[in-house]
Amino acid sequence: MLKKRLIPSIVLRDGAVVRSVNFKHTNVIHWKPLTAVDFFNKWAVDEIVCLDVSRTTEQRARFYDVVEGLSRKCFVPLTVGGWVTTVDEVRKLLRLGADKVSINTEAVRRPEFVTECARVFGAQCMVVAIDIRRGTDGTPEVWIDRGAERTTWAAAAWAREAEDRGAGEILLTSIDRDGSGLGYDLELVRDVVDAVSIPVVAFGGAFTWQHLVDGVAVGGADAVSAANVFHFTEQSTRKAKDYMRKSGIDVR
Amino acid sequence: MIAIVDYGMGNLRSVLNAFEAIHAPARLTTSVADLRDAHAIVVPGVGAFGDGMRNLTALGVIETLAEEVLVRRKPYLGICLGMQFLAREGREHGVTGGLGWLGGVVRRLEPRDAACKVPHMGWNDVAIVRECELLRDVDERPVFYFLHGYQLDPDGDRAVEAAVVATATHGERVTAVVQRDNVFGVQFHPEKSQEAGLQVLRNFVKLA
Numbered sequence: 001m002l003k004k005r006l007i008p009s010i011v012l013r014d015g016a017v018v019r020s021v022n023f024k025h026t027n028v029i030h031w032k033p034l035t036a037v038d039f040f041n042k043w044a045v046d047e048i049v050c051l052d053v054s055r056t057t058e059q060r061a062r063f064y065d066v067v068e069g070l071s072r073k074c075f076v077p078l079t080v081g082g083w084v085t086t087v088d089e090v091r092k093l094l095r096l097g098a099d100k101v102s103i104n105t106e107a108v109r110r111p112e113f114v115t116e117c118a119r120v121f122g123a124q125c126m127v128v129a130i131d132i133r134r135g136t137d138g139t140p141e142v143w144i145d146r147g148a149e150r151t152t153w154a155a156a157a158w159a160r161e162a163e164d165r166g167a168g169e170i171l172l173t174s175i176d177r178d179g180s181g182l183g184y185d186l187e188l189v190r191d192v193v194d195a196v197s198i199p200v201v202a203f204g205g206a207f208t209w210q211h212l213v214d215g216v217a218v219g220g221a222d223a224v225s226a227a228n229v230f231h232f233t234e235q236s237t238r239k240a241k242d243y244m245r246k247s248g249i250d251v252r
Numbered sequence: 253m254i255a256i257v258d259y260g261m262g263n264l265r266s267v268l269n270a271f272e273a274i275h276a277p278a279r280l281t282t283s284v285a286d287l288r289d290a291h292a293i294v295v296p297g298v299g300a301f302g303d304g305m306r307n308l309t310a311l312g313v314i315e316t317l318a319e320e321v322l323v324r325r326k327p328y329l330g331i332c333l334g335m336q337f338l339a340r341e342g343r344e345h346g347v348t349g350g351l352g353w354l355g356g357v358v359r360r361l362e363p364r365d366a367a368c369k370v371p372h373m374g375w376n377d378v379a380i381v382r383e384c385e386l387l388r389d390v391d392e393r394p395v396f397y398f399l400h401g402y403q404l405d406p407d408g409d410r411a412v413e414a415a416v417v418a419t420a421t422h423g424e425r426v427t428a429v430v431q432r433d434n435v436f437g438v439q440f441h442p443e444k445s446q447e448a449g450l451q452v453l454r455n456f457v458k459l460a
Binding site: 001002003005046068071072075076077078091094095096099100113119120121122124125136168169188197198199212215252 | 260261264266269270273298300303321333341344345366367368369371372374375376393395399400401406416421422425439441443445446449450
């Protein structure tokens with residue numbers, strides 16, 4: 001039986017780890033991201049997600065350095081994303097040591113890009129990242145460009161389309177819950193999990209180990225991710241996994 | 253030196269990093285001369301079967317690979333796609349011929365359990381069917397990282413079935429490790445499976 005995965009996410013702006021709150025990235029947590037990752041590696045994480053949320057690509061080289069550094073240090077899968085708009089960019093990230101590449105804005109603007117990438121690299125290394133903000137009536141709306149632009153897609157419909165286009169996994173982020181510490185938007189997670197047959201990673205809002213358990217047990221996610229919490233707790237990922245195991249979740 | 257064939261598919265860098273971590277001299281290469289000099293050959297890769305085979309063909313290394321592995325008997329380790337190439341043919345986006353060193357076909361995963369999704373992505377238990385040098389000193393029931401939507405299916409070929417060393421379960425049987433003589437293949441990613449994976453690579457290095 002496949003284990004449920006625990007995935008720390010590292011959110012980078014211009015090469016520094018930042019805290020993400022409702023997609024605002026103002027506080028730098030670590031200037032040296034690879035130090036943070038040293039700990040993740042020792043602490044038996046199952047995977048690492050690394051996202052470039054820089055406002056421009058001026059410091060993109062720093063992101064590449066982090067990706068390359070991560071792949072040298074952690075012998076677990078590495079998903080990277082942010083500013084991915086071309087097949088060549090996907091190839092470059094894979095060559096730097098990424099195992100999966102996540103695409104978001106470009107997937108919505110040009111869904112055939114997902115198909116093209118899946119054809120060239122295989123669906124299993126194409127992740128479509130979906131950022132959701134709930135509308136005033138509660139509708140889970142898909143937003144792109146780091147939460148700056150609203151689309152006409154609803155969460156489940158876009159997730160299904162992304163799968164049809166060739167996505168191998170969905171990285172589902174609640175912008176509303178991001179940095180809130182309120183736990184995942186479980187209804188949203190369940191909505192998307194039920195809509196697709198590919199794995200769904202829940203992200204945004206987890207701040208207690210119980211939140212992680214809920215993401216799997218209530219939301220039905222195949223993997224749970226968190227960012228901020230892992231930077232502020234000693235031995236955090238190990239403790240999280242112990243808690244998940246004790247709650248009856250099959251983790252490694 | 254271990255030659256890691258660099259044919260533009262997937263996480264080749266990670267494989268190099270893993271060999272470096274266990275202090276085994278390795279090199280990403282496309283050169284026929286390196287394949288001839290190497291003590292062992294690794295073909296890693298994630299991606300589509302057809303593109304992979306086309307890239308290998310375009311590099312012009314297939315004949316050399318066959319000579320070094322099948323004639324000169326250098327240890328070969330195929331990882332993920334590199335294992336699938338051992339099949340007679342791949343059925344991903346159309347039918348493409350494989351290296352055919354082992355036989356069988358590469359087909360899409362068909363889990364009978366709806367809870368088992370495709371691609372098969374994540375950490376799974378591996379059951380060892382028979383003893384193999386590649387799995388020496390790993391746990392009796394190790395956990396490895398898988399990432400694939402297709403698998404090498406013996407397709408009724410008894411010789412291929414006999415080459416199966418270990419399997420995983422994902423709504424159906426998944427071929428996890430194969431071996432015939434000096435030819436090894438792992439469907440999982442040893443370079444992404446932390447300590448268990450590094451041990452597999454150490455075992456392979458000892459054969460070189």
